[in-house]
Amino acid sequence: MTDVDAVIVGSGPAGATTAAVLTEAGWSVTILEKGRNHLLDLEPPHGPLGHVSNDELKHLFRHFLGPDPLIEPRTYRRREADGERIFTGSVNNLPSTVGGGGFHADGKLPRFREVDFHARSELGPIDGADVVDWPFGYDELEPYYAEAERVVGVAGDHTANPFAAWRSGPYPMPPGPDMFCAVLTSRAASELGFHPYRAPTGVNSVEYDGRPACNNCGFCGFFGCPIEAKGDPVAPLRQALRSGRCEVRPESYVTEVVLDATGDRARGVRYLDAAGIEHEVSARHVILAAGAFETPRLLLASELGNPDVVGRYLMYHFQTYVLGVFPFSLHGHRGRSVTHLMDDPIVPDAAARDAAREAGLPYFRGGIVEHGAGAHPILEAVHLPAGEAHTRLMLESPMRERLAAFTMQGEDLPQATNRVDLDPHVKDVWGRPAGRVTFLPHRHEAACAAHWAPRLEEVMRGAGAESTFWITSPPLEDARGGVQRDPTPISRHVMGTARMGTDPRTSVCDPWHRLHDVENVLVADSSVFPTSAGYGPTLTIVALAIRAARELAGLTPLRSSPPAAP
Amino acid sequence: MTEADPHYLSPAEHEVVAAACERLIPPVGDHPGGQTLGCADYVDTLLGAFTVDPPRIWAGGPVSGRAGGEARFADFLGLSRVEELAWRTRIEGSRGIPEREFNGPVTGWQAEYRDGLVALGADFAALSPAEQDARLDAVPAFKDLLYRHACEGAYADPEYGGNRDRAGWRAIRFPGDVQPRGYTDEEVTGRA
Ligand SMILES: Cc1cc2nc3c(=O)[nH]c(=O)nc-3n(C[C@H](O)[C@H](O)[C@H](O)COP(=O)(O)OP(=O)(O)OC[C@H]3O[C@@H](n4cnc5c(N)ncnc54)[C@H](O)[C@@H]3O)c2cc1C
Ligand code: SF4
Numbered sequence: 001m002t003d004v005d006a007v008i009v010g011s012g013p014a015g016a017t018t019a020a021v022l023t024e025a026g027w028s029v030t031i032l033e034k035g036r037n038h039l040l041d042l043e044p045p046h047g048p049l050g051h052v053s054n055d056e057l058k059h060l061f062r063h064f065l066g067p068d069p070l071i072e073p074r075t076y077r078r079r080e081a082d083g084e085r086i087f088t089g090s091v092n093n094l095p096s097t098v099g100g101g102g103f104h105a106d107g108k109l110p111r112f113r114e115v116d117f118h119a120r121s122e123l124g125p126i127d128g129a130d131v132v133d134w135p136f137g138y139d140e141l142e143p144y145y146a147e148a149e150r151v152v153g154v155a156g157d158h159t160a161n162p163f164a165a166w167r168s169g170p171y172p173m174p175p176g177p178d179m180f181c182a183v184l185t186s187r188a189a190s191e192l193g194f195h196p197y198r199a200p201t202g203v204n205s206v207e208y209d210g211r212p213a214c215n216n217c218g219f220c221g222f223f224g225c226p227i228e229a230k231g232d233p234v235a236p237l238r239q240a241l242r243s244g245r246c247e248v249r250p251e252s253y254v255t256e257v258v259l260d261a262t263g264d265r266a267r268g269v270r271y272l273d274a275a276g277i278e279h280e281v282s283a284r285h286v287i288l289a290a291g292a293f294e295t296p297r298l299l300l301a302s303e304l305g306n307p308d309v310v311g312r313y314l315m316y317h318f319q320t321y322v323l324g325v326f327p328f329s330l331h332g333h334r335g336r337s338v339t340h341l342m343d344d345p346i347v348p349d350a351a352a353r354d355a356a357r358e359a360g361l362p363y364f365r366g367g368i369v370e371h372g373a374g375a376h377p378i379l380e381a382v383h384l385p386a387g388e389a390h391t392r393l394m395l396e397s398p399m400r401e402r403l404a405a406f407t408m409q410g411e412d413l414p415q416a417t418n419r420v421d422l423d424p425h426v427k428d429v430w431g432r433p434a435g436r437v438t439f440l441p442h443r444h445e446a447a448c449a450a451h452w453a454p455r456l457e458e459v460m461r462g463a464g465a466e467s468t469f470w471i472t473s474p475p476l477e478d479a480r481g482g483v484q485r486d487p488t489p490i491s492r493h494v495m496g497t498a499r500m501g502t503d504p505r506t507s508v509c510d511p512w513h514r515l516h517d518v519e520n521v522l523v524a525d526s527s528v529f530p531t532s533a534g535y536g537p538t539l540t541i542v543a544l545a546i547r548a549a550r551e552l553a554g555l556t557p558l559r560s561s562p563p564a565a566p
Numbered sequence: 567m568t569e570a571d572p573h574y575l576s577p578a579e580h581e582v583v584a585a586a587c588e589r590l591i592p593p594v595g596d597h598p599g600g601q602t603l604g605c606a607d608y609v610d611t612l613l614g615a616f617t618v619d620p621p622r623i624w625a626g627g628p629v630s631g632r633a634g635g636e637a638r639f640a641d642f643l644g645l646s647r648v649e650e651l652a653w654r655t656r657i658e659g660s661r662g663i664p665e666r667e668f669n670g671p672v673t674g675w676q677a678e679y680r681d682g683l684v685a686l687g688a689d690f691a692a693l694s695p696a697e698q699d700a701r702l703d704a705v706p707a708f709k710d711l712l713y714r715h716a717c718e719g720a721y722a723d724p725e726y727g728g729n730r731d732r733a734g735w736r737a738i739r740f741p742g743d744v745q746p747r748g749y750t751d752e753e754v755t756g757r758a
Contacts, residue, residue: 036646051643053627054743057722063652064624070652073669088669177751215748226628226745251646274646328757333740335754377740381717386709387699391594394738401739427668429648 004028004247006552007269007283009254009298012100013152013538014525015289016233017545019240020151025553029246030281032271035066035097037250038224040234046241052103052224056376059223065104066096071429074293075436076488079417084436088426091437091488092316094291098250099224101291101492102232102538106221106337107202109154109232109539110368111145113165113346114138116533123363129413129442130313132530135502135511138165143558144543149200151239152542153208153231156200163195163343168560175339176205176214181330181373181404182340188462189342189371196342196371202232202538203336209235214336218375221337232538249273253430257286257302257521266521272430285552289524289545296420296497296527297435305498305508305515311420313499314437315532316491317367318410318445319473322456324465329401332373340371345408345452346534352451359447366448367409367534369456374403404465406456409493410449411534413442420497439474439489446476493537498527513548522548573614573622574676579683580606585691587716589698590709597737600716608719608728609712613676615657620644623653625725633747639725675711682708 005027008015019029038051058064066072067090074091077083094101115122117134125131146168148154155173158164175198178186186196203214203225214229228234240246251274258280260267268282288295296311304310345352345366356364374380380400384390393399418440422433453470460468473490500523501507504516509528515521524545526537533540550557575583587600587609600606615622624643631637645653651666659674660666685705690698702709719728721735723743729735735742 036649048628050628050638051626053625053629053639054745055625055627055639055723057718057726058624061718062623068649068652070655070672071648177754179754180757183755215746216751216754217744217748219743219745276647331753334749377721377735377738378717381721382714386590386713386716388592388594390591391597391599395594395597397738429651429668431668 002268002282002284004030004281004283006285006287007032007281008287008289008524009269010100010289010291010294010525011098011233011237011248012094012289012291012525013102013233014541014545015100015287016102016237016240017148017151017542018287018289018524018549019246020236021546021549021555022553023240023243023245025555027245027553029240030283031246031248032252032254032269032281033098033248033250034253035095035250037098037248038065039097039099039103040238042241042248044242046238048228050226052226054217054219054223054226056219056378059104060376060379065224067093072096073426073428073434075423075426075434077436077438078440078487079438084424085426087488092293092490092492092494094293094492094494098248099233099237103224104222105232105538107230107232107538108199108338108341108370108536109149109152109202110200110341110535111165112138112533112535112540113163116531119365119531126362126413126444129415129444131413132501134530135500141543141547142166142168143560144547145539146560147546147558148539148542151236151546152202153204153211153235154200154202154539155205157198160197161195161343163347166562168563171200173205173208176201176203176336177216177339179332179335179339179373181332182371184463185371185404185406185459186340189459192459192462194342194344194459196340199339199341199370201336202230204229204231211235216335218333218335232542254290254298255301255430255432257298257304259518264518266518276430284520286521287524288521291525292494292497292527293420293435295523295525297422299498300422301432304518304521306504306517309499309506309508311497312416312418313414313496314418314420314439314494315412315414315496315529316439316489317493317532317534318412318441318449319489319491320408320410320449320453320470321472322406322408322453322460322468322470324404324457324460324463324468325398326402326404326464327466330373330404331401332403333375337375338370338372342369345369345410345448355451356447361444361447364444364448364451365411365534366452367411368536370407370409372405372407374400374405376400404460404463406460408449408452408456409491409534409536410445412532413444414496414499414531415442437488441474446472449476493532495526495529495532495537498523499530500528501530512551513544522552524548573610573617575606575610575613578688580610582683582686582688582690583609583712585698586686586702586712587719589695589702590713590716591720598733600720602730603720603734604728604730605716605719607730608722608726609679609715611727612715613657613679616654621650621653622726625723629745630723630725630743632742633744635746639723678708678711682712
């Protein structure tokens with residue numbers, strides 16, 4: 001007898017979704033979450049707690065949703081030659097809280113495209129990277145994407161993106177209102193031959209699933225939603241809790257997956273509670289949904305998973321910011337942070353193909369371009385110089401009121417040398433080795449950014465910007481070997497550190513996310529991604545988690561087909 | 567908080583912090599300077615966050631009452647054991663306490679202020695602006711810390727002690743928190 005059917009480590013989009021599916025199948029589930037609970041009442045009827053607010057200081061500067069680098073530091077270096085580390089502190093931190101990163105993301109939730117699942121066989125190899133096909137294709141995942149959009153509640157226009165993969169049906173909600181800045185930039189983009197479209201977002205445009213429509217408060221990306229207009233992951237988590245078969249234990253830090261006497265199966269997990277007291281939960285299945293940074297850290301601490309691969313192939317998105325300063329106010333503080341996207345750099349045109357060839361690369365795989373704007377005053381203020389210039393620039397506000405921003409989430413190629421491992425000296429508050437990142441982008445990412453950035457600057461000027469500039473994260477100089485003050489990549493999209501595949505020698509998980517070596521341990525998060533694609537990962541995380549959890553629970557696989565041609 | 571209700575800074579220290587913030591954020595046109603905005607009260611509230619319970623670290627929610635609804639920001643949220651450890655370490659320093667030093671000693675903001683204010687000098691408030699700037703430039707690390715806190719004090723929610731009467735927000739025409747009212751679709755999409 002075990003305590004529960006499944007113990008889930010982590011309550012973000014991956015863990016919450018898995019819990020919803022398993023409880024629906026009648027399983028008993030315990031979710032262990034290291035962070036605190038500010039998301040929803042754990043007692044019925046599981047309403048909101050009212051802790052999140054339109055408070056810039058708390059969310060952006062005081063680690064409210066965690067992780068606090070004084071509790072959970074991470075370390076970073078670009079390559080082994082840097083020594084043990086060049087930076088200690090916050091490294092691509094996603095929140096450490098009930099709800100994980102979904103809680104404070106602004107939730108652009110596009111799907112991947114067909115080619116993203118077999119880039120290797122369609123586009124060929126690329127020197128210095130281990131691009132591989134996924135073990136299944138888009139067609140198999142389509143019904144799970146549709147289910148993910150229904151569970152989270154995604155608002156979007158299924159006709160708007162000419163490059164989108166096929167869909168079995170429309171979005172559950174129509175898109176919300178366009179931000180003024182995006183009206184300007186998307187119009188200019190269209191005129192220059194780009195294909196902007198209304199971003200599918202996990203934000204209610206109408207009342208949905210008992211939660212209200214968004215009222216455009218503008219404290220969206222990096223903030224929890226005070227009115228629960230964002231569905232990810234409060235919707236699946238509440239569904240799991242309401243089944244009566246799910247228990248969520250916040251402030252429960254899992255330290256180890258424990259194997260049974262045979263060493264072939266997991267018995268459960270060990271964790272420390274809020275007072276630091278150790279406990280064990282036994283379960284028939286262990287689900288790791290700690291995010292693509294913490295999941296490999298836990299695997300390494302537990303000495304589980306193919307040791308040649310665990311933690312390797314860490315991918316972010318290579319972020320290119322193209323910024324335009326306008327002569328008038330764009331009021332980016334109203335609305336959902338980002339309302340428009342475009343896929344053009346993902347589907348290269350002749351100019352991009354030529355530029356790739358000139359750079360000696362077989363192809364460019366860029367990423368979605370998010371149309372956004374500046375919004376918050378403390379963030380603006382701390383980037384200004386002190387003294388007279390501070391006050392003058394706060395009044396003129398080129399970085400908040402008058403700034404439009406394109407963010408390209410460039411595809412990051414998988415490289416075995418980019419990895420998460422355990423820092424030899426730095427520890428977390430619980431005395432465990434901190435996770436350490438070793439990461440340097442591939443030449444492809446830098447060349448691709450350098451091609452698209454000037455083209456996007458032209459769009460900015462077309463929209464009315466009086467000056468433009470662009471920067472990348474990690475910085476381009478860094479990709480070329482220079483040293484930066486804070487070289488850590490800003491991207492909050494983390495993938496690839498326990499890649500799935502059919503060959504146990506070259507992957508960590510099988511195509512159903514189970515560890516090749518310990519069959520009752522399943523990885524539910526983006527650690528399993530073989531490649532990163534140029535889209536935000538979260539809808540794909542949710543779709544994959546539904547697929548794997550349904551298989552685990554013996555539910556019938558979902559099937560779909562394209563709607564008949566009109 | 568007001569000068570009459572100090573948490574950490576002595577009246578003399580408060581005066582130096584206020585004068586320094588006035589140089590880091592000097593008044594321009596209708597925009598008041600850091601002194602008028604209450605940046606020193608903000609710093610005092612932060613350095614003395616643990617003199618009250620719950621500590622003045624995270625304001626409550628979901629709304630402040632400024633855009634409707636029941637005012638809840640002033641009901642500060644509590645910290646967990648490890649969160650309190652982190653925030654006490656950040657503010658008070660590790661002070662040789664083993665559980666705060668798992669990655670080595672940490673200098674807290676209180677010590678940085680104590681040393682920084684000594685370096686600025688007890689006569690700081692009485693100096694000319696040029697002399698004040700020279701003293702600030704002589705302690706670049708402390709100037710950076712003070713500037714960061716001055717920015718927070720000028721534009722954070724008033725519940726944190728600064729942004730007195732929301733004068734920081736009003737000066738830059740920032741509406742601040744807007745729940746539960748939010749913005750209409752027209753306000754989001756239109757030019758005005
Ligand atoms: C500001 C922001 C905006 C974003 N916007 C988008 C977007 O528009 N589109 C998009 O696709 N993505 C976006 N993201 C990324 C998105 O948040 C992540 O992809 C998503 O949260 C990943 O989900 P996950 O469940 O795999 O991991 P997480 O959300 O990271 O959840 C993992 C959880 O596990 C817990 N955990 C970890 N280790 C342990 C342990 N040892 N014991 C117990 N618990 C543990 C963590 O505390 C955490 O709560 C954004 C992120 C941020 C920060
Ligand atoms: S903009 Fe909408 S979804 Fe975002 S936090 Fe505000 S109300 Fe919630």
